[in-house]
Amino acid sequence: EVQLVESGGGLVQPGGSLRLSCAASGFTFSDYAMSWVRQAPGKGLEWVSNISGSGDKYYADTVKGRFTISRDDSKNTLYLQMNSLRAEDTAVYYCAKGLLGPYDSWGQGTLVTVSS
């Protein structure tokens, strides 16, 4: 059974940093592209970033230059380093298995709150 478990969310001040992790199990992690998708309070889903199995990285314009996606295939873990955080980055962040879609597996999400 595929499992994706996010961690690392929390409360951070504007301009601060956080590192999210997503621990994967139940599939050959290195064979698959992985993505981060977020949902702001009361809003819909928004793709944030993805990384291919070969390490190619892509970002939404709203986070480009501030967020960095990475993966450690030896640990079956996906990361999202978030710097220069803004209030509008407040959201539940999900990791999902896949590049652009379809995302056939999702984690339960981790909440990031950017507030002073």
Add this chain to the structure above:
Amino acid sequence: ETVMTQSPATLAVSPGETATLSCRASQSVSWNVVWYQHKPGQGPRLLTYDASTRAAGIPARFSGSGSGTTFTLTITGLQSEDFAVYYCQQFNNWPGTFGQGTKLEIK
């Protein structure tokens, strides 16, 4: 980017009845549309892909249709566990974009 517009925003239907959810793309996305079900505190669940193919383990009461710019998710014989928010997503054009969601409520 391709804008996905879902309607209605909220749909109230009685258990046992049929719900029809719509999704329209601002430009052609071929068949590259998926539907997800999202419940509070959980990650979204893939229902259909390639517009009409059910994902593994998805009951036959869920069916997707459409191509090009107009897509529909139909849920027949609604059960209590089906009341949730539903999102369409296109992945034909970069970046993959989601609709704003349809909340399916119990009438």
